[in-house]
Amino acid sequence: MSAAPASGAAPTNKAAVADKSAESAKDVKLAAALEEDDEFEDFPVENWTKEDTEVPGDNTHLWEESWDDDDTNEDFSAQLKEELKKVEANKKK
Amino acid sequence: MDSVIQDFRKAYSAGDGYGLAQTLSPIPPSSQSERLQKFFQSTNYASAQKEFRNQILYDNSGPKMPMDEGNGWVEVYTAYWKAIGEILSAEAAAQSNARSSWTKVYDAWKELTNVLHRGYSNCGFEAWTVPCFYVVGKYLRIFAIKADEDAATSTTTMTNFDDFNPEAERNEKLEDAARQLNRIFNLCLSDRAPLEESRKWGIYNIINLLFKTYFKLNSISLSKNILKAVRAYTGDMPVLESFPLAHQVTFKYYVGVINFLEESYVEAEKNLTEAWNLCHKDSVRNKELILTYLIPCHLLTTHTLPTQALLSPYPRLQSLFLPLSRCIKKGDLSGFDAALVAGEDEFVKRRIYLTLERGRDVTLRNLLRKVFLANGFEEAKEPGAPQVRKSRIPIAAFGTAISIDSKETMDNDEVECLLANMVYKNLMKGYISRPYGMVVLNKKGAFPGTGV
Incomplete structure (x- = not known):
């Protein structure tokens, strides 16, 4: 928190005590800013129409399968096949 | 007459609840940046109440209202005026780097909240004015957070008392705010007036404020009590879909997160x-x-x-x-x-x-699926027959895959354990044949939902 850029550094001619309270005031502000960040924000208006939502009608393009079939030739598969051959060979011994 | 009271009279005559609520905001509109200073300077502690009474109740150009109700609003604006005084001095203090007192602001704002609450319970405030609670409740929470932050910094920069427990007092004001909001919640929920003039129309906004407060306090379980209370009134309440979208979306978000955490x-x-x-x-x-x-x-x-x-x-x-x-x-x-x-x-x-x-299971599923794919196809029994993947795979093959991936060997028992878990979680279909050291996978969909 102290690493944050000081917005308007405390005047140098002030007593150390005043400096300190300036520091803490700044910290409070910063903390407040952080907190607000975490909550669901108030909407600027109470109500809106369908046109103001982004209902795409079909959400399917927003989600994709969690596996990947495009990489069957990648290193891992090649290495795996190699290793599997070794396993086979060991078994036959 | 000050513009705050003027705006009150205008909104009251028009029956504009949101406009009325706006007159109780602690933030001036950008077009009138001096609004709060002017309001505060328009009167003084000795005569504020009397002046507001004259302007609201005894001025013939203003809206007509029952004496009780009028007195209620006089109390509200008197409390608001005092709170504005505290806010202005807290802001001035912050600007001159002096110690600001958000605790005083919170206490004054809480008084405003209580006076407003009394307006509904004792003075016959009508349901259309309920957005006043949205504004007052919203800032009650914000000022409580600021007051608690103030308290936290002043104890760390000052002295450490031996028996001082910062944890217990860290959220003192915010916990108090939660209690005040809960009172408002009950005031709205228990309104017996017919639905078209019921305070129940304020319920979801207040619930959302409570959710935000409980989340901040890390007392998420309390949110469930609210949901239970609302459920008990089902049928006696307007359906959620008939509330403004801002209330609906916020409510659904929090209900979603509460379920997620459970x-x-x-x-x-x-x-x-x-x-x-x-x-x-x-x-x-x-x-x-x-x-x-x-x-x-x-x-x-x-x-x-x-x-x-x-x-x-x-x-x-x-x-x-x-x-x-x-x-x-x-x-x-x-x-x-x-x-x-x-x-x-x-x-x-x-x-x-x-x-x-828990996404690790899906990752492991994808790794095992790769082994299945890499294991190739059965030799075709007759030419032209569709290719069939080999469904028997040595346990060691899966072990090898996991070892390549993690760059350390895993013993067979552990591998079997992982495989059994996959089967149990229905991410993989098949069984382990221990005597043969093989996994026998289901020929029709070894990895459900993944096309193989």
Whole structure:
């Protein structure tokens, strides 16, 4: 928190005590800013129409399968096949 | 007459609840930056109440209202005037680097809240004025947070008392605010007036304020008491769909997150998806928050991941979810573990760590699926017959795959254990044949839902 850029550094001619309270005031502000960040924000208006939502009608393009079939030739598969051959060979011994 | 009271009379005559609520805001409109100073300077402690009474009750040019109600509003504006005084001095103190007292602001604002509450319980305030609670409740919470921060910094910069327990007192004002909001909640919920003139129309806004407060206090279980209380009134309440969308979306978001934290992922997904679909398209931050929970939810319920198209407007979500998503897709267990560690602080803060951790199963499924694919096809019994994948795979083959991935060997018992878990969780179909050291996979869909 102290690493944050000081917005308007405390005047140098002030007593150390005043400096300190300036520091803490700044910290409070910063903390407040952080907190607000975490909550669901108030909407600027109470109500809106369908046109103001982004209902795409079909959400399917927003989600994709969690596996990947495009990489069957990648290193891992090649290495795996190699290793599997070794396993086979060991078994036959 | 000051513009605050003028605006009150205008909004009251027009029956404009939101306009009326706006006169109780502690933030001046940008077009009248001096509004609060002027209001505060328009009178003084000795005569504020008397002046407001003259302006609200005895001025013939103003709206007509019953004496009781008028007196109620006089009390409200007197309390508001005092609170504004505290706010102005707190702001002035902050500007001159002196110690500001948000605690005093909170206490004055709480008094305003109580006076307003009394207006409804004793003075016959009508239901259309209920948006006043939205504004007063919203800032009650904000001032409480500021007051608690004040208290926290003053105790750390001052002295440490031996028997002082900062934990217990850290959220003193916010906890108090939660109690005040709860009183408002009950005032709205228990209104017996017919629905068209019921304070029940304020209920979801107040619930949302309570949710925000409970989340901040880390007392999420209290939110469930609220939901229970509302459920008890089902049938006696307007349906959620008839409330403003701002109330609906916020409510669904919090209900979604509450379910998410209880690991009721199906219910969570339903609420979060509705919130997502109804959310105002310009509220980017809110959409980002909805997705923060919807994405881990989707991973568990449907085993799907967000596409680039979904994430592209949200850089924060990209850094949160992209590294994990990539590893899940590739079946990269060690990469997944590393990404989970790398994002741990952020995941824990957002309360999604435990859910994401369960994505490891999907990662392992994808790795095992690769073994199945790499294991090739049965030799065709007759030419032209469709190719069939080999469904018997040595346990050692899976062990090898896991070892390549994690760069350390795992013994067979452990591998069997992982495989058995996969079968148990229905991510893989088949059985382990121990005498032969083989896994026999289901020929019709060894990895359900993945096309093989």
